[in-house]
Amino acid sequence: MHKLQFMLIKLFVLCLLSTQAIAADARQLIKDAIDHFRGLSSYSEASMIIHRPDWQRSMDMKIWTRGLDKSLVRITAPKKDMGNGSLLLGDDMWSYTPKINKVIKIPSSMSHQSWMGSDFSNNDVARADDLIDNYTHTILEQREEKGITIYVIESVPHDDAPVVWGKEILTVRDDHVLLEHKFYDQDGILVKQLVTREIKFISGRNLATIERMQKVDADDEWTEFRLHHIQFDADISNTTFTLSNLRNPRF
Numbered sequence: 052m053h054k055l056q057f058m059l060i061k062l063f064v065l066c067l068l069s070t071q072a073i074a075a076d077a078r079q080l081i082k083d084a085i086d087h088f089r090g091l092s093s094y095s096e097a098s099m100i101i102h103r104p105d106w107q108r109s110m111d112m113k114i115w116t117r118g119l120d121k122s123l124v125r126i127t128a129p130k131k132d133m134g135n136g137s138l139l140l141g142d143d144m145w146s147y148t149p150k151i152n153k154v155i156k157i158p159s160s161m162s163h164q165s166w167m168g169s170d171f172s173n174n175d176v177a178r179a180d181d182l183i184d185n186y187t188h189t190i191l192e193q194r195e196e197k198g199i200t201i202y203v204i205e206s207v208p209h210d211d212a213p214v215v216w217g218k219e220i221l222t223v224r225d226d227h228v229l230l231e232h233k234f235y236d237q238d239g240i241l242v243k244q245l246v247t248r249e250i251k252f253i254s255g256r257n258l259a260t261i262e263r264m265q266k267v268d269a270d271d272e273w274t275e276f277r278l279h280h281i282q283f284d285a286d287i288s289n290t291t292f293t294l295s296n297l298r299n300p301r302f
Contacts, residue, residue, distance in 0.1 A: 081188060085182075094115050102274070102275075112126050113125050121139065121140060125300060133149070134147070134149035144157040144173060145294060162174040170264040170265060171264050204222075205218060219234055220232075244267065245263070248275070254281050254282060254283055261275060
C-alpha cells in the first residue's frame with residue numbers, strides 16, 4: 052500500500068472515530084441534563100402559571116420521580132383542579148380526574164397534546180426520556196460564558212421514531228443546567244421553545260427554577276414552570292407509581 056493511501060485511510064478512520072465520539076458526548080450531555088434534574092429519585096413541589104392575553108391562572112403541584120421512566124404529578128391547588136394527576140410508567144401514561152372519578156390511559160398519539168390547558172405537553176410534564184434514545188445527537192456549537200462551557204446540541208429523530216418533531220435543539224451548560232429547548236416541525240420551522248429564566252443553587256446543585264414554554268407565533272401566550280422545593284434521592288414507596296395511588300392518593 053502506498054504511503055499516501057495509508058495516510059488517507061488513517062485520516063478517514065480518525066474522522067469517523069471523532070464523529071462517533073462527538074455524537075456519544077452529545078447524547079451523554081442530554082442524559083446528564085435529565086438525570087441532573089431528576090436524580091435517582093426525587094420529590095418536588097412546584098407551580099405552573101398559564102398566561103393568556105385576557106386571563107391568567109396558576110396551579111400548585113407535587114411531583115415524584117424515579118429513574119427516567121417513572122413520574123407522578125398531582126395537582127394540589129386550586130380547589131377545582133385538586134386531585135388531578137398524571138402517571139408515567141415506561142412508555143405508558145395515565146391521567147386521573149376526580150370530577151369523573153376515572154383513570155384514562157393516554158395513547159402515544161396524545162403524548163404531545165396540551166397538559167391541563169398549558170403550553171406544556173403531556174410528554175413535557177412527564178419529562179419522558181424518549182429524547183435520549185429516539186434521536187441522533189450532534190454538538191453544533193461549544194462556547195464559554197463567564198467560565199461556564201455551553202453546548203448547543205441538535206437532536207434529529209430516527210426515521211422510525213414515534214415522535215412528532217422534525218428536530219429539537221437544546222442549549223446545555225457544563226453543570227447540566229438546560230438553558231433552552233427548541234422544538235421544530237417536520238419542515239424545520241420553529242414551533243415552540245422552553246427558556247430558563249432563573250437558575251438557583253438548591254438541594255446541592257444549580258437548577259433551573261423558572262422555565263417558560265412559549266409558542267413562537269403567540270407573543271402574549273406562555274406557561275411558566277416554577278420549582279419551589281426539591282429533594283433528591285428521596286425515599287419513595289413502590290406503591291407511589293401505581294394506578295391505585297393515582298386514583299386514591301396515599302401521599
